[in-house]
Amino acid sequence: MKKNGFSLSELAEEAGIPARTVRFYISRGLLPGPVGAGRGAKYGAAHLERLREILRLQEEGLTLAEIGVRGEKAVPQELPEPEPWWSYAIADGVEVRVSSDQAPWRMRQIRRALTELASQLQEPGEREEQED
């Protein structure tokens, strides 16, 4: 998959079906429409996954009508607005994510707690070394 998603024809090619069929599935509500509009309209990995799922279900003998009933929750129709998050790698294999949308006093409180947590999570070896 390209960095910013597929065009309709790329998506169709990837799934191995004609573009016309993809449009038909979108119009039937089996597959969500693209993200963005016009030339910038893109389809993502979720679209491809759903398309493959439709084809698989058809192989299994389901009709499009049935697939439509099943696929209600498949992919949200439109992506939600992005939200910024802070990421703290506080120990090997441990990462804590904190919404950046915090009051400054709250942020300080969280950082203090995380520092404490980070020291608790230090490798046992490291801690023993320190204690020695």
Added chain:
Amino acid sequence: MTVAQIEATGRFTAVSGKTGEELELAMQRLWLTGQVTPLGARLLVEHTFESAERQPVEAIYSFVLPREAALKSFRVQGEGFEMTSDLREVEAAVQEYERGIDNGSLAVLARQYVDGMMNLNVGNLRPGEPVRVVLEILAGVERHDEGFRFRFPFTLAPAYHRKAQAVSLPDGGEMELPREEFGDLMLPVWKDNARGLHAVGFDLELVGGQGLTEVISPSHALKVGGEGEGRRVGLAVAGDVPDRDLVLEARSAEAWQLAWSWEGAVSALLGSTRFGEPEEETPRKVVFVLDRSGSMSGSPIKQAKKAIEAGIAALRPEDRFSIVAFDNEVEALSSELFDASKKSRIRAQTFLSRIHSCGGTELAAGVEAAARLIAPEGGDLLLLTDGQVFGTPPILETARQAGARIHALGIGSASQDRFLSQLGSQTGGQCRFLTARERVDLALLDMFASVSGPVASAVRVEVEGTTLPARDVYPAQPLLVRGEAAGKQLQVSWAEGSFTVPVVEAPKALGATLNLLAGAAEIADLESRIEGEPEGDEAEQLTALSRKYGLASRVMALVAVVEREGDKPGELPQTRVVPVGMPQDLEREAYFGAAIQSIGGVLHAIDADMAMEPMVEQRMASFAPPERVRAYGPAPPIRRFWDRFRGKDVVVETEEETEEDVLVELASELEADGGMPGKTPEERIEASLEALERFLDSGSTRSRGPFRHHVRRLLDFVSEADLNEDQQDRLTVLEERAAD
């Protein structure tokens, strides 16, 4: 205002924001014009599109090509533009179409699939933008000795396929076909009620080439103008609904004797009666093959059963017969052919009385079983079917291998005319297609009566020294000759005789049509022999034919892209498959089940999510009834119809009985020796003379009409009987009348 809303069916439909009612569809109107001749038709089919939706639409109209038909081109017209299609290899055409769609342009693609099924795609139709697409189609007609029948599909019938899935909708049904065999073909949604769908109509010119006596239609109300060799035929009302084929029947004053020339080519049509009568000597081997699938239920199967009984009654002692009935399963009257004795007739009647229609249409299995009965020398199969099957090339292959002449009698308001005509032509048999409102029994009897050896063999057709390819001539099948030749006279000769026909120079437009018709027939024939996607040699041959005639096929499609001002690249059109009406006379239960319809009203009222749940699935497997109803009781007593003539034992029928019903029933009572039944020889002679009179009154003679075999057999019986003077006199009169 318009909004798109999900109905209980899960489909998007355009509805009015004000009234909540479904809006008019993407395709508003289909109008058929053009010229129809006994050799075929050149048609212009105008499709008018206009969408009431707020976003651009990709409208897909699916239809089936008539017999021996191919697409030549289309014109797309709108406000400020007009463009003609290009003929391209399918892949290139699809790419061009997709590029057009992607650029926001108006893109039109006409692409053909298996069975002559077509998708006409009109992409990026803007809101409220009127667009007309006029398709030019070359199509064959059903040729009779003294006339022709033209059939144009205004709807595509749902049909049987082992792997198809049918879904019942509150107001109709939809069907899905396996991708590996049908590619991305889109079928229409079938609506129980065709009102509110696009309007259909026609205005056609009929060219007889020789005097036409009448033009009638068993399907539509006509207004007919003109006289002599041509007619102008239109729909008597302003518009009709797409729930049945258009069927026109033109009758000529006499058997065809027509030869047209143009630019070094000749096309001729010669009625079989021009070659005399068939020899009567050869014993016949006939198997009646009866389609008892669900879609045949009602009057078609009832009439077919009666007709078979009457056909068996006309068999001579030396003839052999059997009956095979099929749906998903095949059942045969016997494991070998029966003679036409009284005993076998009663067994046949019992067999027929047990037949009920239900289940799928495994036509190939029925044909195979019937062919086994007449192997190895071969014989004739009389197939009664609606032909409603998808994926016909393998069936045709089975039929060609069967070594039997297949005479197909198709029944239905929406046809598989293309398939059944191929079944006939590729096995040397004949094919007729009736609407369900016409009498199946009389047509079958007529077809049965013409099953015999050739009227003329080793036929030679020459135009001033050039020999044209010709086949043996069989009764009721006019000889069609096409080839490159020039001259003023067509010489026809065969073992027993000869005649000449003047060659008339065809007007220029007609000449070009005749050439294209030959191409369309060639393409349709080759395509019917290709199973799956055309590949290798087959694809090459087809491409060569397409290029030679400039006609579309499964490997060549028609495409046009119109760039308009204000095209918005990348805009995604909403796909709208144009619905058609469920063919009139076809019971929806045959394909889509009935369960949901009765609660259709409720479904609309409840929450859409809840309504999704009870969607009823009717898979093809469920075509088979839970248990076949079998009545193993004794055969019904043969009704003594001749008693009727004397006012005795008149059976009160629940339905009103017509004169034809009586005749068919009478015909089915003929005994093995050719006479009518009776308690004493005297009674039998009297009844036979009366029956003869009835058949002659109905217009049948020794050589004409559906009862011609019955007439001959009765005459033979009576002339060999011990007659009194009065009876002898009556016989003399009847013999004269029968001599035609």
